Amino acid sequence: MFTLDPQQPATDQIVSQMLAAIDSGRLGDGARLPSVRQLAAQLEVSVFTVVNAYDRLLARGCIRSRVGAGYFVCRRPGMGAPALVAAETPTLPNTPLGLVQGVLGGNPFSVPAGSGFLPEAWLEDTLAPAVITRALRRHRFATQPAPAQGHPAVREQIALRLAQQQVQLPAAQLLTTQGATQAFDLVLRASVRPGDCVLVEDPGYFMIHAQLRAMGAKVLAVPRRADGPDLDVLDALAREHRPRLLFTQTLLHNPTGGCTSPQVAHRLLLLAERHDFWVLEDDVYGELASQPGMRLVQIDGLQRVLYVGSFSKTLNPGLRLGYIAAPSDWLPRLLEHKVMSTLSGSALNEAVITDILESGRYRRHTEQLRERLARARRASVPALQACGIQLEHADGEGIFLWARLPDGLDADQLTRAAAQVGILLAPGTLFSPSGQGQSFLRIHAAYGSDPALLAFLCDQAAASQTSGPRLRLA
């Protein structure tokens, strides 16, 4: 009945040939399969191989077993073939959800230049089977429920890693989260009510703007300058609106790539004290700075600052582990909101991160990552500039290049046109709570020298030079 290719896994071949026989009707509904022993003898494979193959067919629901009677084809109307997975709603990356879906693989793009995650090729080693296997062996808690605050072992390792960056925080003040996104969600749920005012940077991370709007908060935009938020505007807005919170990224700001200077950081905290608002400091990219930069939490010490980090941007997004460091009186509220929104974290993921930190693998990985990003920037910066694009913080570090487009190009239109040719862009408008950013793209340094991207950008720039406003109407 079957023939097997000795070069290929036998189990896979038995499953696929059996499926083909069922789909084609050669094996009809109710037909009896050969017994495990019969098929093993006929194909000259082990009984174990056939049991595995039949188990997989059972799991797909295309055969069933009757005790003592054997295995039978079970072709149920509409279910014979594996359930069809509809394509995710095709969305353009001009909205927060659209960009996230583009980045997360809902829509495959051949050049994900708008992504904020590391390239696939850079991630392969980070979760090698050997790494996971060791984590499971060393940390038995991987298979038990995780404490709601996060397992003490992973919080301890995070605190040690932070101490290496001159951030001294006790593990008891840490709470693990499902990436930085959940950290922001918990802080907002614990503190912001509809109508409350919250300060954000313009441009700044788009997800926090969406989260705030979904909660009915009023979003106040503070222009982001080369050395941090514009403190004059911040002061005036805080005086007038009595905000609850400021959201800011001190190091390697998304999307501009800049860092807040120590002077601005100090004055920002003075304003927080004077106007009695909290500072939500997002530090998911700080590990990518080659010199330990100055974070707000370092000079503030959790008086006014809630500090958020994550391993999704620096290690692997497949794990989804982030954390909040919060003042003691915040912790019970944050914990409560974590329990009510996700109960607890994944112990498996917490164990894997524990081991990657504890073994020193994470430190070595981030060192390599910084070198890789520096190389990528050295290739991307001149290539993009040659297309007439100006870059802010061109000699900076990190994942992002904040690219000012040549005159005549509109970021949203460019993003739509790029999506047609498999290029994912992140238009500047996404990052601006005040609706600006039409002249900017956020470009991932690893893709800034991609020939397809460069050809597309140069073509579009040339077309806009010759045809003027035609492109805008396209």
Next chain:
Amino acid sequence: MFTLDPQQPATDQIVSQMLAAIDSGRLGDGARLPSVRQLAAQLEVSVFTVVNAYDRLLARGCIRSRVGAGYFVCRRPGMGAPALVAAETPTLPNTPLGLVQGVLGGNPFSVPAGSGFLPEAWLEDTLAPAVITRALRRHRFATQPAPAQGHPAVREQIALRLAQQQVQLPAAQLLTTQGATQAFDLVLRASVRPGDCVLVEDPGYFMIHAQLRAMGAKVLAVPRRADGPDLDVLDALAREHRPRLLFTQTLLHNPTGGCTSPQVAHRLLLLAERHDFWVLEDDVYGELASQPGMRLVQIDGLQRVLYVGSFSKTLNPGLRLGYIAAPSDWLPRLLEHKVMSTLSGSALNEAVITDILESGRYRRHTEQLRERLARARRASVPALQACGIQLEHADGEGIFLWARLPDGLDADQLTRAAAQVGILLAPGTLFSPSGQGQSFLRIHAAYGSDPALLAFLCDQAAASQTSGPRLRLA
């Protein structure tokens, strides 16, 4: 200002009397509290007691401190009190957060009889290193960002598994979540606004009650009968209050262990149609029924029903993977709320579940689990009955035994006393949105024959027989 009962913990009394004064408006917004020393002197308690009480009020966000100036009432409209942190020590399992922390290992208990998770010893094989290694080899997506809706491969496997239980749902209607808890959170966020009415079962799963209260929803309690929710009460409440949603568990209901009969299921859906409310069907325990039971979603087909499942209760809580099956017009909203609260799921966990389902391992595991639970029930039921405890659905299936205590025993007091000797109990009051359940405990079948638990329960029952109401005041 206050008077303290010397028989009761002073800290609790200060907190609750202060809260009452704030709630009633006797202490208005901005009012200054007595200093720690003043209040300690006035009440003749230690400074430490007052500091603890003020810390708890700070954590609830109803007062704030200004360095050098003292403590002030901070009554923000709509902030209310956190739903989970009770006035008493939050680590006792008499509150939802306390029980969750007890179960999740925040407080180690030698006999976790109040847990809803499987015993540690039953979980060891489920995430063996070989299982994870194979999943990583077979599913390369494990190390890439997961699509926001969940990876198509895991959704397809979940759909196949559901089909084996006669639940026909296309994978395209499924959305993965961080356990069932996130599934509930997303549905509530997408549909419930402050002041909306939601029907829940009494007794029923405590977390949904807490989630609803935290969102400012009105919780309407429908008594849970042996064959499902009381439809007469449900009809009357729905007629009067026009609820948005009913939360119900059809199979192996938590905490009673009962199943909704097909007749009640059909009539319940007719009421949903007549009164125009949605039904949130929680099926996290249905896999533990030996006969495929009748779920609401099977007769409704996602017309009125949102269906939630999870692998945390049947496979391993270390993974935290659940899912929602939702009508098409719900999916974009649910997806958006998932992105805003956690961005996406863990691809590693989705890959592991994919492989465990695809290989047939999950089917074999749940078969073993049912046998193990049946054995555990055969040992626990007569042992508990011998202590004078009556059990509902004693000949039923699943994890839970709903235990009516002998006269004279109070579930909350019993729970506090048990915690002193390392026994975690789940008092019936936790499960009752109307504040009943004082005579009930929810007991995990695997621990119902534990000698330490049985000795404790028998001793307490005997003591209450001889000393009468003395125990209540202890």
